[in-house]
Amino acid sequence: MVPFRLYRHLIPQLAAAARSPSAPKAAASCAPRRIPPLPALAMAAYGTGVCADSKLLFRQLFEKESSTYTYLLADVGDPEKPAVLIDPVDRTVDRDLNLIKELGLKLIYAMNTHVHADHVTGTGLIKTKLPGAKSVISKASGAKADQSVEHGDKIYFGKLFLEVRATPGHTAGCVTYVTGDSPDQPSPRMAFTGDALIIRACGRTDFQGGSSDQLYQSVHSQIFTLPKDTLLYPAHDYKGFTVSGLPSIFKFWLPSC
């Protein structure tokens, strides 16, 4: 989702967060030296990423060039450790698949929150490298995938699931994936909002099926109504933020459009 703009009439106070970062310098290099491969099961005992009593393993991954976040979730309580990747990026597919292998997980779904002109997904590449993995996207996106989902669908990986919430407005097919709300699901809930709502901003609405009215309704009805301790994970951030929360007074200072 590059280029990217704020919409003042949607979330006006947040525009200061949208300054373009200066081009970072490359980090110091380090040539690898005859390193034996990492044992496949070496990382299988990794802890969960949310709560001690949860079976969720969670990792947030960052792709610097497009400032995109990819999310890895797995049910490590299940013997097969089924996993999903949300919004994988083509150039970091190898990193992600290596991590999945190291953690002893089985990737079953490579999911996208949306399809967009500048959003370069890694789903196709994943399917060539890992034919067992299935691609997932919303039916409303019009894109091809192994599994097309609609509002209200539940996507299971082991005993854990993600709920599909239609959040159109940035594109007509945008969805937000939200962790389940039953007692055996992770707490607090986590919402993977794609470009519908990022940190102190939202996705552009001026092309490719965009609608600011629709996005306003989506964000208010499908995201701002989540429990107030829900953690919001965006598809992008340009200032170094990784997650945000859901302030309960949002509705009072966010003007209608």
Add this chain to the structure above:
Amino acid sequence: MVPFRLYRHLIPQLAAAARSPSAPKAAASCAPRRIPPLPALAMAAYGTGVCADSKLLFRQLFEKESSTYTYLLADVGDPEKPAVLIDPVDRTVDRDLNLIKELGLKLIYAMNTHVHADHVTGTGLIKTKLPGAKSVISKASGAKADQSVEHGDKIYFGKLFLEVRATPGHTAGCVTYVTGDSPDQPSPRMAFTGDALIIRACGRTDFQGGSSDQLYQSVHSQIFTLPKDTLLYPAHDYKGFTVSGLPSIFKFWLPSC
């Protein structure tokens, strides 16, 4: 901590993670437009970053140029919402202080895991902008700070605390800050390891008080002995990883040095 190198004799299998990333492109710009200031209390209701039943608010923040992570922790169960910043970077001090203001927190400590030739801390700048905040660093570092800490010290912010663990080897004064282990503290535990242990790698040991023997002992005795669901948060990552876990079989495939 740039430049940065892996030490094969310490953590050999991890060298593949140390490739230098290519220089990212700048994101699209967005000129802010007459935006009213964000109300100071607007974000006070942010959810916690770890567990629903915890009073910890947690945010991981990234500085792209040096690939440094800064961590914000606050006790939002305390009326004053006291907060600490671990390893702030000079060029992102304004971002961090704005976030603290938006969340309605009171910064009491700006802490460093270590002092290093290339590690540009934001602590001094924070103290000029927020005179009430106190700087914290280990006594063994030899650096000046408002509060010098030693192994075993507990740094309280509200009812929550961070335990100081001496983890020398990258520098003689490196410490790891670990969240508390009593029932009212966040679960799982979180360890802010600085440069002692990063994701699939560790800090260089060949200058400025470094010792690979000492680092090996530090990592094994102070980090690998933590509960196996502990989340490890490094000072840096160059490949887009944000956190790692503590594999219980590390000790079997990590050779002694």
